[in-house]
Amino acid sequence: ARPRVGYYYTGKTGSQLFQERLLKMKVKDFQSIPVVIPENSSVYDAICSMFLEDVGTLFVVNENGKLIGIVSRKDLLRASMGKQDLEALPIGIIMTRMPNVTTCTAEDSMLEIANKLISKQIDGLPVVKKDDNGEYDVIGRITKTNITKAFVYIGAEE
Amino acid sequence: ARPRVGYYYTGKTGSQLFQERLLKMKVKDFQSIPVVIPENSSVYDAICSMFLEDVGTLFVVNENGKLIGIVSRKDLLRASMGKQDLEALPIGIIMTRMPNVTTCTAEDSMLEIANKLISKQIDGLPVVKKDDNGEYDVIGRITKTNITKAFVYIGAEE
Numbered sequence: 001a002r003p004r005v006g007y008y009y010t011g012k013t014g015s016q017l018f019q020e021r022l023l024k025m026k027v028k029d030f031q032s033i034p035v036v037i038p039e040n041s042s043v044y045d046a047i048c049s050m051f052l053e054d055v056g057t058l059f060v061v062n063e064n065g066k067l068i069g070i071v072s073r074k075d076l077l078r079a080s081m082g083k084q085d086l087e088a089l090p091i092g093i094i095m096t097r098m099p100n101v102t103t104c105t106a107e108d109s110m111l112e113i114a115n116k117l118i119s120k121q122i123d124g125l126p127v128v129k130k131d132d133n134g135e136y137d138v139i140g141r142i143t144k145t146n147i148t149k150a151f152v153y154i155g156a157e158e
Numbered sequence: 159a160r161p162r163v164g165y166y167y168t169g170k171t172g173s174q175l176f177q178e179r180l181l182k183m184k185v186k187d188f189q190s191i192p193v194v195i196p197e198n199s200s201v202y203d204a205i206c207s208m209f210l211e212d213v214g215t216l217f218v219v220n221e222n223g224k225l226i227g228i229v230s231r232k233d234l235l236r237a238s239m240g241k242q243d244l245e246a247l248p249i250g251i252i253m254t255r256m257p258n259v260t261t262c263t264a265e266d267s268m269l270e271i272a273n274k275l276i277s278k279q280i281d282g283l284p285v286v287k288k289d290d291n292g293e294y295d296v297i298g299r300i301t302k303t304n305i306t307k308a309f310v311y312i313g314a315e316e
Contacts, residue, residue: 047235050235076235077231080239081238111309114309114313115310118303144301144302144306147302147305147306148302149276150309151268151308151309152273157177
């Protein structure tokens, strides 16, 4: 007979159960709103958007709103150190361009994303949805801040 | 008699046990090497150090090596947008100065730090040790990158 002491033996350890719960934490549960700029923006425009929106990563979209690139605070700081006129410098020159942008989907687990951010040494990723033409709509943003919030969340669970 | 089915009933749920393990993850187990600059550095020097060392947060120390301030990539980007000569602008003008710097110790739990980073909306903290004069030596650096690594670590545990 199964012992009845207020728990249930499933053959799984506590950490296995926990890991399953970790894998159930999805990007869609933690993502932030993406901040996008048009491809004809200048580096100066981009820096203004970054401060106005208080984000560390901007996504660059074409005239149809499809993802074409990504730019980080580090990219902008590097550009601002140059001798160029930032209002005349197009964002396209300094952004990381598709297909070199690492992306994720709303259904990815936060654990996968944390792994990607560490292994690729990047601060954030666009959450994308592929359209019928194989182009990407940007539907969210995931950064180390969201991972930190997920970490707080698991610690707060009782 | 206690049931013997390959586990041990402690009166704690799997998530309680897990939370205890979370709280055992200490700053000292995940911290990075701190990058410090002297207080007579210019903003230009600071930006160079940030790129050379590839960090997002620098700690400013006085002539005795004690913590007097902190500067982030965001602070430097803001400064670089101004009209000032970055080589003539002292770091002391733009840094966050003690006692307004949030610090932590090597024995703090990663969970506490994650909470601090989120609630104070900061990217990183110095790990400090108080000396006999009540001043701080900087012995480490904790950022959202370290939290992300801690998140990966708990996901990798079996």
